[in-house]
Amino acid sequence: MTIRFGLIGCGYISKKHLFTLSGCPEAELAAISDVTEERMAEAADYYQSLRGLKPEVARYREYTDMLADPSIDAVIVAAVSGLHAEMAKRSILAEKHVILEKPMTLSLEKADELIRLAKEKKRKLMVCHQMRHRPIMKKIKETIEEGKLGKLYLGTAALRLNRSPAYYAEASWRGNWEKDGGMLINQGIHLIDLLQWFLGDVTSAYGDILTASPGKETEDVAAGILTFANQAKGVIEANIITQPNNLGSSLSIFGENGSISLEGPSLNRISRWYIAGEETDREEAEKLNDLRGEQEAMYDNFIRSICADDPLLVDGSEGKKALETIFGIYQSALTKEVVHLPLPSFQTADMRKK
Secondary structure, three states, X not given: OXXXXXXXXXXXXXXXXXXXXXXXXXXXXEEEEOOOHHHHHHHHHHHHHHHXXXXXXXXXXXXXHHHOOOOOOEEEEOOOHHHHHHHHHHHHHOOOEEEEOOOOOOEHHHHHHHHHHHHHHOOOEEEOOHHHHOHHHHHHXXXXXXXXXXXXXXXXXXXXXXXXXXXXXXXXXXXXXXXXXXXXXXXXXXXXXXXXXXXXXXXXXXXXXXXXXXOOOOOOEEEEEEEEOOOOEEEEEEEOEOOOOOOEEEEEEEEOOEEEEEEEOOOOEEEEEEEOOOOHHHHHHHHHHOOOOHHXXXXXXXXXXXXXXXXXXXXXXXXHHHHHHHHHHHHHHHHOOOEEOOOOOOEHHHHHHO
């Protein structure tokens, strides 16, 4: 069975999807949609060059016209953050399976609506937290679930990037709470997703933010303290004002029997892998750390879920968890109090009250 995909949004992030699709034997790109003809032409040419042939790719200025095509099985939503919810909703209502770029939505109400609709319509809804599919991340998850770290005490995540004023000036929606959602939502969400995947559900959040750059609404600095259901603590430190350029990220897990820490531009370096009594574990981890392919594994999971009803690693409910954790930090920044999860409601537009 070949899954025919439609792509909504032909910007920068779409190239990752097009590259991955070009190598999927059970998938093909059938249509693309963008508001500009130039971007659609570039996307189609890029995909066709990778595929090594000239498959016909339909082009639609209006994505709703693309959704009316009954031959399209699944849709990739890769437009700007503020449009994710509506585009995914219309896609599900059009009986399409959906791959949804992060963040899945900018409000809890809309996230819950997508989860409900996907269930009602029996459509697959996958949120792009591809880092979970990386072999080293699966190894960490397996190590924790096997109890090798013992009782978990602490998880930390740090993000130190640079996003210049010119970056925000390139697009009017960037740096806008209602349309963009914030630095944690766009740059920090993968780290926070991994942190809660490893340590479990978050029960409370306390945090604060700082907006330093002129001409934008959203945060440049964020700090958060989390409490997990197992009583472990989490510490988040993130910024996009690191000079003169990106410094990288780090993610660490500390338990009674060991410590694991990854660092580097894309968490590509193991700085600590210690498990009491496990000498060979580090060697295996080092080999796995050299492997990537998370985007391909994510697509494979999605296609197998459609064809064989395999479970999705990150469905709508799982994708919502990192979103709600960030919303907890944001709400705490507004109230200056500890916020308990799950939240009754929240949307990034609420941050304009700050």
